[in-house]
Amino acid sequence: MVGKPKIAVYWTGGCGGCDVSFLELGAPLLDVLAKVEIAFWPALVDAKRADVEAFAPRSLAATLINGTLRTEENVEMVHLLREKSQLVVAFGACAHLGGVPGLANLVSREETLRRVYGDGFAIAPPPGGEADDAPPNLLPQAQPLSTEVTVDYVVPGCPPPPALIGLLFDALLSGDLPPAGHVFAHDKALCEECPRTREDRVLTKIVRPHELVPDPEACLLDQGMICLGPVTRGGCGAACPKAGMPCTGCLGPTPHAGDPGLAMISALASLVRAGDEGEASFAGEDAVLDSLVDPVGTLYKYSLPSYVAKRRSG
């Protein structure tokens, strides 16, 4: 008898949120767990690297990897898992695009180490023990999974919404697999599924979410919030805009948008006004544009290592 397909879930430089996100599947998770054998999942199952090394090549049906690649050990582990797996899935924004930890690419590795381990609060000796203060072997930059191994599929999101996780398991368990490279989300922009009414109003001010109680019906971008809905894939059901929070782009850009930040700069430049267009309004327009605090952190919150991606060296 052929056994249940074996799967693995692994985390690299992530926050743990992706591991927890499986619980959001609710009852269907029990069906999934009944149909697969979990061979390796550090968050749930006590297995060690040596156990993975002992697996036969390609003996895992699928490995879902979350987190950004940030240490040499991350890289070794994903190569090891790739060798043992038929399919590798980039699970969550960190593995897909670099994720929030990818914003550390704005500063050098040395600066990161200094902030965390040098001046930092992060390591204190355990009571009665010694400080283990050898910093991990950080890579120069955070990298998405696809920079090291072939990625067969992507489940995007921070963390991935249950509906999209469900699509992945439907495909894996039915054997009805999409073509390589498939991203389990829509190719169309989030605005298409957002219930808010968008009128492409001109923007005379840019506000941050805590500065405004938004109108419940109107588009958040029209109300001056930087909502990345126009350049971001749909598939989440517009959970954030429905709750009055602008989309921050966690599903990644649509294939059409390309570089999400540059596409959004274009869009914002078209919308911003300070009175009639012309020389007399230049200073006013600049003031509106300058009220966008931290353009890189806002427009590339999850994707810096995948796009403009320049960092200071040394």
Next chain:
Amino acid sequence: MAEAQFEPRIVAFLCRWCAGAGADLAGTSRLRYPPNAVAIRVNCSGRVEPQWVMEAFRSGADGVFIGGCHPGDCHYVSGNYKARRRVHLLKRMLSELGIEPERVRLEWVSATEGAKFARLMHEFVEELRALGPRTDPGEAAPSAALPAPSRRKG
């Protein structure tokens, strides 16, 4: 032996109604200006996408020049105003990324301003020489909108 002077490479997006014609005039008037720029003619400065500017940097440009019509003269009424707002935001982003914002320059040049075009090119080349070559890597990781081919296949 004297060290060779750094010759910055410039990509110049020139609106064909104004700056492009201005550049032609500089040429036909035999005004001398440095040959560092590769000119790309566009229908309006408002057509220049931030993605193109970054693509120029990725392809090795040290500076990007955008020439548009004077305020009030844009053939499409407001393309130059849009270009100005784009460049303003793009420059803020560049400084956050550690790329000197002076490497992008937007100027108004009319079809009769051949001399102004030549002067701006001189100025820009001098400014870029002072900044030196771009030292940042600049090239993005392979676009991860879709999984990119891996460097080392597992």
